[in-house]
Amino acid sequence: MSHLIVMYILSAIIIVIAVIALAAVLPMCFMHPLPSSKVEGTDITAIKNRSNNLFFIPAGENWLVVDAGSDSRAVQSEMERLLIDAGKVLGVFLTHTDYDHVASLPLFSNATIYMSEQEKQMIDGSTYRQFIKKNKLPMVCDTDKVVYLPDNEVVELGGHRMRNIWVPGHTKGSAMYAVDEKYLFTGDAFKADKGRITVHPYTMDRRQACESISKIEKECSRYEKVFTAHYGIL
Ligand SMILES: [Zn+2]
Secondary structure, X not given: OHHHHHHHHHHHHHHHHHHHHHHHHHHHHOOOOOOOEEOOOOOOXXXXXOOEEEEEEEEOOEEEXXXXXXXXXXXXXXHHHOOOXXXXXXXXXXXXXXXXXXXXXXXXXXXXXXXXXXXXXXXXXXXXXXXXXXXXXXXXXXXXXXEEEOOXXXXXXXXXXXXXXXXXXXXXXXXXXXXXXXXXEEEOOOEEEOOEEEOOOOOOOHHHHHHHHHHHHHHHOOOOEEEEOOOOEO
16 A cells, blocks of 8 residues: 555656756757857848857947857857857957856857846846756856847947847846847747747746837837847747
């Protein structure tokens, strides 16, 4: 009898773990980042890295980058294939600090790293990402050199105007970047589902994310193209 009870408990634990694992992985099956190449009709180059994109914006001889991918080696080999010199990246503009957006930061050793000032709490140990997990930048990154941007701050770099737009919810300081008021890079501020904008699957604060989505829906129509991190172009 006691063996039966132990078996039931073990089965229940295994089922719970399997359901949690499935819930964690399933949303990735519906992500559809752009292939690594120049994005048609633009001068932007997308690099596909597992389930997301990082984006390269030409700045004369140099580059600006939005987000930094999840796999340094894969990013490096795609950059070599597309003849992009990591040493010529002037700035990396992080939409937020989840692992799949920061892991290849060490490739860009000459770049200044930018993020919203509200995202600082995600990497300085003061706010948990989920349960006991905290976000952090790769070891070699000097967090003292990160430039933290207030909402709506414009950075002029490499001949471009990069405007930081705070859209919290996915993480506490998630941000989008408007480039020259022409292109909008939205990171994980939302999930795009057949052109419809909904809450991203791995969101910290759904209420805050919904408020941000209302703001985003008003913003999107102002731009020629809207680039998401996991769902291609809107
Ligand atoms: Zn994220």
